[in-house]
Amino acid sequence: MRSEDLVSQLSRGLAPVRRLPSPLAMLGLWCLICGAVIGAALLISGLRSDFAAWLMDGFDLYHLVMAALVALTSGYAAFQVALPDRDQRWALLPIPAVIGWLVTMGWGCLADLARLGPEALNITVSYACLVFIIGLGVPMTAGIVRLTRHAALLRPTPVAALGGLSAAAFASIGLTLVHELNAAVMVLVWHGIAVMVVTAIGALTGPLLMQRAPTA
Amino acid sequence: MSASEERTTRDARWSALMAAAQDGNARAYDTLLCECLPLLRAICRQRLRNTAEVEDAVQDTLLTLHRVRHTYDPARPFRPWLAAIAERRALDRGRVVARGLARNTGLEAADHVGVDGEAEGRVMSADLRSAVAELPAAQRTALQLTKIEALSLAEASARSGMSMGALKVATHRAVATLRRRFGMES
Numbered sequence: 101m102r103s104e105d106l107v108s109q110l111s112r113g114l115a116p117v118r119r120l121p122s123p124l125a126m127l128g129l130w131c132l133i134c135g136a137v138i139g140a141a142l143l144i145s146g147l148r149s150d151f152a153a154w155l156m157d158g159f160d161l162y163h164l165v166m167a168a169l170v171a172l173t174s175g176y177a178a179f180q181v182a183l184p185d186r187d188q189r190w191a192l193l194p195i196p197a198v199i200g201w202l203v204t205m206g207w208g209c210l211a212d213l214a215r216l217g218p219e220a221l222n223i224t225v226s227y228a229c230l231v232f233i234i235g236l237g238v239p240m241t242a243g244i245v246r247l248t249r250h251a252a253l254l255r256p257t258p259v260a261a262l263g264g265l266s267a268a269a270f271a272s273i274g275l276t277l278v279h280e281l282n283a284a285v286m287v288l289v290w291h292g293i294a295v296m297v298v299t300a301i302g303a304l305t306g307p308l309l310m311q312r313a314p315t316a
Numbered sequence: 317m318s319a320s321e322e323r324t325t326r327d328a329r330w331s332a333l334m335a336a337a338q339d340g341n342a343r344a345y346d347t348l349l350c351e352c353l354p355l356l357r358a359i360c361r362q363r364l365r366n367t368a369e370v371e372d373a374v375q376d377t378l379l380t381l382h383r384v385r386h387t388y389d390p391a392r393p394f395r396p397w398l399a400a401i402a403e404r405r406a407l408d409r410g411r412v413v414a415r416g417l418a419r420n421t422g423l424e425a426a427d428h429v430g431v432d433g434e435a436e437g438r439v440m441s442a443d444l445r446s447a448v449a450e451l452p453a454a455q456r457t458a459l460q461l462t463k464i465e466a467l468s469l470a471e472a473s474a475r476s477g478m479s480m481g482a483l484k485v486a487t488h489r490a491v492a493t494l495r496r497r498f499g500m501e502s
Contacts, residue, residue, distance in 0.1 A: 254404055
């Protein structure tokens with residue numbers, strides 16, 4: 101078949117399409133979805149009992165703000181990279197926030213070490229953190245993968261990985277609001293592992309989910 | 317009019333045509349795609365040498381463009397959007413060609429196995445190749461990806477820009493056409 105004939109075939113009976121909203125509008129929609137999911141988690145589990153006292157501690161507030169920055173920047177980067185004509189370097193956008201998040205947690209570990217001594221670095225297994233972030237993060241990753249399914253034919257893996265990171269960061273915020281885990285080293289290890297797992301799951305399964313989703 | 321002015325005018329015209337196409341204007345879409353073909357061929361030619369491969373990459377680009385046409389923002393220039401898709405499809409096609417070459421090299425090395433490469437000769441018979449070449453592009457692509465390269469439907473869909481349903485139908489039709497052609501239909 102000649103390409104000119106294919107053009108005729110594609111043009112014949114052309115259906116109108118609804119234009120994709122801008123990445124910023126998509127990010128707004130994504131935040132609403134995540135807000136609803138976290139709100140539902142709060143309704144089910146309730147706000148952690150020491151929330152007010154916990155928030156007064158500067159480190160924890162920074163930790164929460166940094167997690168929110170990671171969630172927002174990686175989500176925005178996913179919506180940008182999903183579009184054909186956008187620079188791939190958008191994928192680097194969340195890096196400063198991720199570094200900031202790690203530094204905040206690392207600083208928290210040092211502060212705990214100074215306050216409590218070597219005991220502060222004791223790591224115990226916290227399946228609750230893993231289960232919460234992965235259990236909430238994976239379905240949320242499926243949600244952002246669906247919102248970026250048009251990337252299936254272009255750059256599916258980085259888009260899905262960024263989406264997974266954003267979902268995991270939102271899930272981490274949700275966990276911080278409902279679950280008491282005050283030792284910074286525990287937050288660093290268990291939140292860190294869970295976020296990495298969700299991001300990897302996003303990168304590995306996201307492209308396949310995008311391909312299976314019907315395009316708009 | 318200078319070359320840059322001409323280019324600016326053409327870009328604005330293409331953006332307007334694509335916006336109209338998004339609203340369902342088939343004529344604008346046809347005009348736009350026909351005007352873009354030389355650019356698509358030029359982009360694909362930078363990555364592929366064989367004319368037939370270039371044309372296949374152009375058609376892959378057209379199919380992808382058609383599926384993601386809702387992602388174009390008329391407030392932005394059309395050419396970078398189009399070029400990004402074409403470059404991606406040409407790159408993918410180049411990978412397919414490279415893999416095919418590697419496989420063919422393997423087959424050539426195995427030529428001495430069997431009676432005068434009889435089995436390979438039968439499979440690659442000129443009749444079969446010409447019958448495959450005469451199939452419509454979509455059927456040829458579907459057959460190539462799902463039967464010859466043995467990709468999964470999901471992989472073939474990502475490569476070709478065709479939906480999995482369209483791939484299944486096109487493969488079925490291609491096989492049926494070949495069966496009819498060689499008198500194998502029950």
